[in-house]
Amino acid sequence: MKFKELILSAAGTVLSGGGACLHADDSLWTSHDRLGLGYQMGFNISAKFQTSGSTPFPNNPSVTGLSYQDGFVGTDNTGNAGGLTSYWGYQNANQAVDNNNYLVMRSVNSGALGSSVDDAPYHGFELSYNHEFARYECVRWGMESALGWTDFSARQLTAPTSGLLSMDAFPLGYNPPQAPFTGTPNAGPFTPLLGTTPTRLPATVLSRLEASLYGFRLGPYLDVPLGRRVLLSFSAGLAVAIVDGEYVATESYTTPGGMTVAATDRASEANPVLGGYVGVQTSLKLREHLNVFTGLRYQGSDTYRLSAGDKEARIDFSGAFSWSCGLSFSF
Numbered sequence: 001m002k003f004k005e006l007i008l009s010a011a012g013t014v015l016s017g018g019g020a021c022l023h024a025d026d027s028l029w030t031s032h033d034r035l036g037l038g039y040q041m042g043f044n045i046s047a048k049f050q051t052s053g054s055t056p057f058p059n060n061p062s063v064t065g066l067s068y069q070d071g072f073v074g075t076d077n078t079g080n081a082g083g084l085t086s087y088w089g090y091q092n093a094n095q096a097v098d099n100n101n102y103l104v105m106r107s108v109n110s111g112a113l114g115s116s117v118d119d120a121p122y123h124g125f126e127l128s129y130n131h132e133f134a135r136y137e138c139v140r141w142g143m144e145s146a147l148g149w150t151d152f153s154a155r156q157l158t159a160p161t162s163g164l165l166s167m168d169a170f171p172l173g174y175n176p177p178q179a180p181f182t183g184t185p186n187a188g189p190f191t192p193l194l195g196t197t198p199t200r201l202p203a204t205v206l207s208r209l210e211a212s213l214y215g216f217r218l219g220p221y222l223d224v225p226l227g228r229r230v231l232l233s234f235s236a237g238l239a240v241a242i243v244d245g246e247y248v249a250t251e252s253y254t255t256p257g258g259m260t261v262a263a264t265d266r267a268s269e270a271n272p273v274l275g276g277y278v279g280v281q282t283s284l285k286l287r288e289h290l291n292v293f294t295g296l297r298y299q300g301s302d303t304y305r306l307s308a309g310d311k312e313a314r315i316d317f318s319g320a321f322s323w324s325c326g327l328s329f330s331f
Contacts, residue, residue, distance in 0.1 A: 028285050029225045031330035032132040032142075036293060038326020040148065041121040042213075047154035048314045049113040049207040049249070051165065052307065057091050057180075066168070066198075068105035069310065070095060073170060073196055076187045086191040088170075089182035096176055098257035102169040103176065103194060104201065109165065113205055116316070117154040124150030124213070126324060130221060130233075140223040144235055150213040150322075152245075152315065160202030160253075167203055167253050171195030203253040209306070209313045211245035217277055217299075231283040231291070239277040243304040244270040247313040265309030273317060275301025283328060294325040 056067035065074035065087070074087035090096075095104050126148030133142045158165065177192055184191060219237010226232055245268065252262035281295030301317035 028228045028288070029223075029231055029330075031289070034128075034130040034291075034328050034330050036126075036128040036130075036326055036328035038126055038128070038293065038324045040124050040126050040150065040322045040324040042124065042150050042152075042320060042322045043120045043122075044118065044319045044321055045120065045122060045152065046116040046118040046316045047152075047156075047209050048116045048316065049156050049158075049205075049209075050111060050312055050314075051109060051113065052310050052312050057089065065196075066105075068107060068168070071103070071105040073105070073194060073198075074183075074185065076183075076185050078187045080196050081187075083196050084193040085196050086183050086187040086193055087185040088192075088194040089180070090176070091180050093179045094261075095179070096172060097169070097255045097259060097261065100172055100175050102199070102256055103172045104167050104169045104253075104255070104261075105198075106167055107165070113158045113165070113207060113311070114156050117156050119154055122150050122152050122213075124148055126215070126326075128328075132223070138225050142221055142223075143219070144221045144237075145218045146216070148213075148215040148217075150215065152209075152211040152213055154207075154209045154313075154315075156207045158205040158207070160204050165203040165205055165251070167201040168198035169201055169256055170198050199256050201253045201255065203251055205311075206250045206252075207311070207313065208248045209245060209315070211243050211304075211315065214242040214244070216240045219277070229285040231285070233281040233283065233295070234279070235281070235297075236278040237276065239275045239299050239301060241273045241275070241301060241317070242270055243273055243315065244268075245304065245306050245313070245315070247306045247308045247311075249308050249311040249313075265311060267306055267308035269306055271304060273301045273304050275299055275317060281324075289330050291328045291330060292326070293328055295323070297322050297324070 071090035076085045076087040126146050128146035130144045131142050132140050217239045221235040224232045248266045250264045277299040279297030283291045283293040298321045304315040306313045
């Protein structure tokens with residue numbers, strides 16, 4: 001059942017039982033403050049991994065040919081006679097592989113590394129405090145605040161067969177000029193040459209995102225006692241989460257000579273994410289000051305973003321909801 005359907009169902013229960021509420025014996029619900037501690041499970045919080053692309057090397061619109069994040073293969077004044085060109089460049093020394101037989105360049109691309117990842121449920125806890133301001137008949141209202149923590153993790157493996165990310169290996173065959181290097185469009189004696197026919201090398205990307213979600217919420221609530229032992233509560237308000245995340249992306253490929261090359265980008269950052277919430281909760285009186293509760297809460301918030309190299313991880317909170325249960329103390 002969707003959360004909004006649950007809210008409508010609960011509201012219908014309150015309306016249909018409204019008359020009974022006004023005459024119910026709610027003598028056990030005399031306290032004005034409530035302190036609760038509960039376990040919560042988060043759902044519908046998804047992570048998405050993608051590449052953001054980058055400016056080609058070099059950033060020169062006059063270059064005709066193939067442009068990459070860390071190099072280019074252009075057309076020289078011979079028209080690349082014999083499948084060779086003098087107009088090429090590369091950025092890093094580690095691009096020369098297989099004993100300098102090949103020069104590897106990384107494609108300039110952007111887009112998702114796969115579908116969204118949702119490994120729910122996400123576990124955590126919450127400490128809440130409710131203070132009553134006023135009553136009318138058996139309906140009470142006040143302000144609630146809460147602090148919580150939820151553990152979030154997501155992992156995704158983008159396989160080479162997906163074709164979402166790849167390298168091109170160009171024939172080299174000698175020790176290239178020191179990086180970074182940009183060749184000349186005018187071929188001549190002793191100019192360094194590069195083969196122009198690449199070998200496609202599919203890449204694997206392992207993306208891992210770990211985050212601690214520190215939540216705070218504040219807003220009004222409405223309590224409706226349904227008899228001596230049952231209390232129905234509605235709440236809504238502002239929700240703020242401090243997302244402390246670490247993103248690790250490991251990209252690897254196999255060279256034409258069979259060597260595996262891997263590179264890892266890592267980033268960590270804590271940022272606030274703003275949003276709002278609406279919730280419904282049912283409490284059962286066990287003893288004079290002790291209650292047990294369970295509830296559902298919908299929380300819509302902004303998206304958390306974290307970049308590592310040319311890759312980005314996102315956590316989408318737009319449709320998040322949680323289920324909670326625990327104990328509260330009335331005083």
